[in-house]
Amino acid sequence: MSANIYKHxxxxxxxxxxxxxxxxxxxxxxxFSMFPVFADQAALINQMMARFPQAMREAxxxxxxxxxxxxxxxxxxxxxxxxCLAIQAxxxxxxxxxxxxxxxxxxxxxxxxxxxxxxxxxxxLAALTSLxxxxxxxxxxxxxxISLFREQRQYExxxxxxxxxxxxxxxxxxxxxxxxxxxxxxxxxxxxxxxxGLGFGSYVLSAFSGMLGDVKLELITPFKHLDAAYIVQxxxxxxxxxxxxxxxxxxxxxxxxxxxxxxxxPAIS
Amino acid sequence: MSVIEVNHLTKYYGKARxxxxxxxxxxxxEIFGFIGPNGAGKSTTIRLLLSLIYPTSGSAKVFGQDVVxxxxxxxxxxxxxxxxxxxxxxxxxxxxxxxSASFYDRDCTxxxxxxxxLMELEMNRRISDLSYGxxxxxxxxxxxxxxxxxxxLDEPTAGLDPLMQRKFFNLIREENKRGVTVFFSSxxxxxxxRLCTRVGIIREGRIVEISNIRTLQQNNYKKVRVTADGxxxxxxxxxxxxNLEAENSTVHFFFKGDINAVLQRMHGVQVTDxxxxxxxxxxxxxxxxx
Numbered sequence: 062m063s064a065n066i067y068k069h070x071x072x073x074x075x076x077x078x079x080x081x082x083x084x085x086x087x088x089x090x091x092x093f094s095m096f097p098v099f100a101d102q103a104a105l106i107n108q109m110m111a112r113f114p115q116a117m118r119e120a121x122x123x124x125x126x127x128x129x130x131x132x133x134x135x136x137x138x139x140x141x142x143x144x145c146l147a148i149q150a151x152x153x154x155x156x157x158x159x160x161x162x163x164x165x166x167x168x169x170x171x172x173x174x175x176x177x178x179x180x181x182x183x184x185x186l187a188a189l190t191s192l193x194x195x196x197x198x199x200x201x202x203x204x205x206x207i208s209l210f211r212e213q214r215q216y217e218x219x220x221x222x223x224x225x226x227x228x229x230x231x232x233x234x235x236x237x238x239x240x241x242x243x244x245x246x247x248x249x250x251x252x253x254x255x256x257x258g259l260g261f262g263s264y265v266l267s268a269f270s271g272m273l274g275d276v277k278l279e280l281i282t283p284f285k286h287l288d289a290a291y292i293v294q295x296x297x298x299x300x301x302x303x304x305x306x307x308x309x310x311x312x313x314x315x316x317x318x319x320x321x322x323x324x325x326x327p328a329i330s
Numbered sequence: 331m332s333v334i335e336v337n338h339l340t341k342y343y344g345k346a347r348x349x350x351x352x353x354x355x356x357x358x359x360e361i362f363g364f365i366g367p368n369g370a371g372k373s374t375t376i377r378l379l380l381s382l383i384y385p386t387s388g389s390a391k392v393f394g395q396d397v398v399x400x401x402x403x404x405x406x407x408x409x410x411x412x413x414x415x416x417x418x419x420x421x422x423x424x425x426x427x428x429x430s431a432s433f434y435d436r437d438c439t440x441x442x443x444x445x446x447x448l449m450e451l452e453m454n455r456r457i458s459d460l461s462y463g464x465x466x467x468x469x470x471x472x473x474x475x476x477x478x479x480x481x482x483l484d485e486p487t488a489g490l491d492p493l494m495q496r497k498f499f500n501l502i503r504e505e506n507k508r509g510v511t512v513f514f515s516s517x518x519x520x521x522x523x524r525l526c527t528r529v530g531i532i533r534e535g536r537i538v539e540i541s542n543i544r545t546l547q548q549n550n551y552k553k554v555r556v557t558a559d560g561x562x563x564x565x566x567x568x569x570x571x572x573n574l575e576a577e578n579s580t581v582h583f584f585f586k587g588d589i590n591a592v593l594q595r596m597h598g599v600q601v602t603d604x605x606x607x608x609x610x611x612x613x614x615x616x617x618x619x620x
Contacts, residue, residue, distance in 0.1 A: 065429065165414070172408070174404075174433055174434065179402075326377070326382040
């Protein structure tokens, strides 16, 4: 790894990290501030929920959790946190090396005395650092939100820890899948459509799998692999699905490495 | 010692032709001109030598080491000025140059400031605010600040005003005097003629000629022009004559071979004017492309 590339990469992404982290922290605290109302009116809310169509409750993961409990409510918010994290990590993944090509700076970087391996590892570590910062912000804002608004209601800290630990696995999935897709297509002109597509796409797949009760779709979407409602219900990960998720991440990383080392950098024209 | 050795290098982009079976070598301290029209494969060759792309077949060595296997080590002593310059838009010039310098294990600060001063580069402006010509200057400083032993210049003068071009050529000559080997790709023949000692001509991906500029000019073709009343152009239709053209009482053509054959034809003709001169590189070049 070369420190100068790492530093450069980290700096260019700093603004984006601050904006994402700030927005997610705001989202966590703002939504969780409504928890006391939900908890106080538990009976009423559950009545109202019962009136929603079954499919819709399934889509939002509401069928299986009790919104009147701390973690039940938190797992509902967690879905939106995941969606943001997926888009952010997807952005970094899709853009990791393709940005050099779309902004035509790849010639500059790769004519320097560094190997492709060094470039890729430095870039990955810089992106990972950025994601970990956002991750930490989610941890802190979640603890703050829960301790501010739980009003003496009890929760299982171990389960919360599991939820928060799932974030890094989730982020790595989107980072590495984004990276491998960006290396498989000929040219990524703009990163956002890809990361929105991947993020929302896998969310919708997970929502549909809830609606249709179709087991097969669960296999490919990380929103199911690391389903907050499941973790809260069982107090544990769905181990086979989590292992599958990690396997996809590792395969994507290995494939990205293989592809990048052999990649012809497109000429400017 | 050969600084660049290219052996039967071939590159296809899928089915599209890059270069085919290109072989040449460049000695230390040379300025080698690489000329050909757009799309002939000049940039492809340079990008292969920098391992920005990988060969389909054949091999190339720089400083005696294979470019694919030893890319990073080789690039320590290479400076590269691409034909189109693009840098991280949000950065300031000085930060970009420092970033560039940070890749080399030597202190480049002094050379960086010398070069920026020489090229009249404003260090505190943002890259995104620079004009094309100014970006090109950033490219020049960036390519030279680590005092490379081998310079790749890919159509370097586009976008520079004539004054800057002259400064740039003087800079390249100075570097060359210090022993720097230069690989100069261009389609502007005048500048190749001014700077280079040897040239390679590439056409549709293949090398068509490699020779000294001098021999290319001297041994190959003479440009002959004869003015006389009542001249019959057909009289000069000899073996070795090309591009024979007549207008009014003037005949001009290129000739390759023993010049006495032409002189014999003129014998006995009352000529008003005769010139026999070396063609410009431009004219030789056009000849290769017809």
